[in-house]
Amino acid sequence: MIYAAVDVGGMSIKCALATEDGKILVKDSFVTKQGLTCAEMAESTANFIKGLAAKAGIAESDILSLGMGIPGTVDGKKGVIVYSNNIKLEHAPIVKEMKKYLSCPIFVDNDANAAALGEAVFGAAKGLSDVVMITIGTGIGTGIIVDGKMITGKGGAGAEGGHVTIRMNGEKCSCGNRGCFEAYASATALLRQTEAMVARYPDSLLAKLWQEKGRSGIVPFDAAKAGDKAGTKVIRNYVNYVSVGLAGLVNIFRPDVVLIGGGVSNQGDYFIDKVSRRLNRIVYGAGVNPRVKVKAAELRNDAGLLGALALAVKGAHE
Ligand SMILES: [Zn+2]
Incomplete structure (x- = not known):
């Protein structure tokens, strides 16, 4: 066929x-x-x-x-x-x-x-029936599968987890509202957060790499991996934003697995493990309910x- x-x-x-x-x-x-x-x-x-x-x-x-x-x-x-x-x-x-x-x-x-x-x-959730996936790019796309079925909402307008508010009166989002998950945890948001930290710590390795390599989401990861304080701060905050947004989705759907796709997922275990640790500390019933499995998407x-x-x-x- x-x-x-x-x-x-x-x-x-x-x-x-x-x-x-x-x-x-x-x-x-x-x-x-x-x-x-x-x-x-x-x-x-x-x-x-x-x-x-x-x-x-x-x-x-x-x-x-x-x-x-x-x-x-x-x-x-x-x-x-x-x-x-x-x-x-x-x-x-x-x-x-x-x-x-x-x-x-x-x-x-x-x-x-x-x-x-x-x-x-076909991929990282093969054979599983309950999946929450976020794709981190310019925005945040979310896909939710419950009992093997996609949740799309009335008229297909649902499953927009990227536009759930995580901070009242927060950063402006591309959708016109403020404080959306996407406005804090997209790749675009990571660049903005890195830029702000570079301005605050102009002598950091983060600032140096930002100068040399240009605006790239890889820069804060490289700086953090090298032990730079400013880079570490950016990644710690960013992991927190991603985890807070995911916790909301997990608390509603409690899937078999949470998948993270998009460019940031290329950071592999370094990023996924951090999100997994943070997420599992803040979800409902943390430490008592079974741990939430977090994996990088596979289909690239x-x-x-x-x-x-x-x-x-x-x-x-x-
Ligand atoms: Zn929005």
Whole structure:
């Protein structure tokens, strides 16, 4: 059985054809122009998939279903992109448009939800039924799986853990509110926190590395690992923000595992162990209830595609 997977980003759209067990047979991506309409997106994506199939010698009729992960609020039941600030679309009937070009069933959802499903089917949470995943990037995407099912909320507007308030009247968030988890624990927030610490400790190793390497989230980690006080402070605070936001999600869902994806997760055990220790100190019933397992997500660069593939496979079997 062959499935198609589409990972929609702000600048490009990645497409793949893959098997049910997560083996990618062929993949490629194309750059999207600014202000793409829903109809244009559907036509270019469908044609690109057809091109991929032709290149791989796969008949279009052999594609059992297509899954598509999209940033923003996506109503999977209606097949509509309700709102996406990344790709500037509102109330866009993407499935209906795609159906003009492709005959297989099409399943769409939010990309962070799809990423969590992908990890549960193919990655770090394989075989587990209850998963909370955060993807740390420009913002924070959250995916929640309960009893093997994605929690998407009414109209697909739920599971936005990145916009849970962790500080009243706190930092401004990209969503327009203040004090969101995302405003403190995204990669963007880490850069801002590092910059503030550099200004406070201009003679620190942190400041020196910031000068040499430029604005990068790796800098505070490198400084902290070298024993620099300013760097250590940045990481300690950042770990605390990540853990506080996660504790709220864990207290509601108490999953089998918490997964952390995105660039920061490349810090591996150094970061994951710190979050695990802090999180397990502040969750409800700490020390009495079983410890919460925290792991780095595994699917890395293909996380978006394999999440979309999981949508396609799950959709085809329901
Ligand atoms: Zn927000």
